[in-house]
Amino acid sequence: MRHIACSIDPETGDVEYFKAGHTSRYNQSGNFNTPSKPTKEYKARKRREKKQKYAGCHPRPLFHTPAEEIGGAQRYRIKAGVLREAGYQCEQCGSRFNLTLDHIIPRSKGGGWHRSNLQCLCKSCNEAKADLMPYDIAA
Structure with missing residues (x-):
């Protein structure tokens, strides 16, 4: 594996090597941001919260029903x-x-x-x- 560049974390002194095309960014606290995908537990919790939010609501009509005409x-x-x-x-x-x-x-x-x-x-x-x-x- 060919190393293109390295970066040193100022707090811990850890050295991080980069491949071509990859970059590393610091967050406000000075630590490396490591983007991660949402976990299954996180997604399930969000689904439960959304269901609880709309639990008492009536479902949306799926199609337009013609209303009766009045005079x-x-x-x-x-x-x-x-x-x-x-x-x-x-x-x-x-x-x-x-x-x-x-x-x-x-x-x-x-x-x-x-x-x-x-x-x-x-x-x-x-x-x-x-x-x-x-x-x-x-x-």
């Missing part, structure tokens, strides 16, 4: 009922101005126009939520 009068009655139940204030920030209806599960992801899927949000909170699912917001 203007029925939509108005639903909106009035949701606003009344929310006390005419935003359910996230408590604002009483620029109130809108928000679909908890967005219509683009299969949510419908039923009362259990609607909430009262102000315009800025509704725009911040966009088309995210409830478990995407908490993350």
Whole structure:
């Protein structure tokens, strides 16, 4: 084996030889960084943590389900009922101005126009939520 260069660790005095094309770097403490692959235990622990994080969440819809179409009068009655139940204030920030209806599960992801899927949000909170699912917001 042909040695191209060597480096001496200032703390321990160890000599490290390099092959062509390889480099060594010091970390902030002055020790050599030795990049290592994640172990199986580390990967398994990360998978368990991710599962626990999303344990209480509902699964994402796998495909778009068409929502039932409703007319203007029925939509108005639903909106009035949701606003009344929310006390005419935003359910996230408590604002009483620029109130809108928000679909908890967005219509683009299969949510419908039923009362259990609607909430009262102000315009800025509704725009911040966009088309995210409830478990995407908490993350």
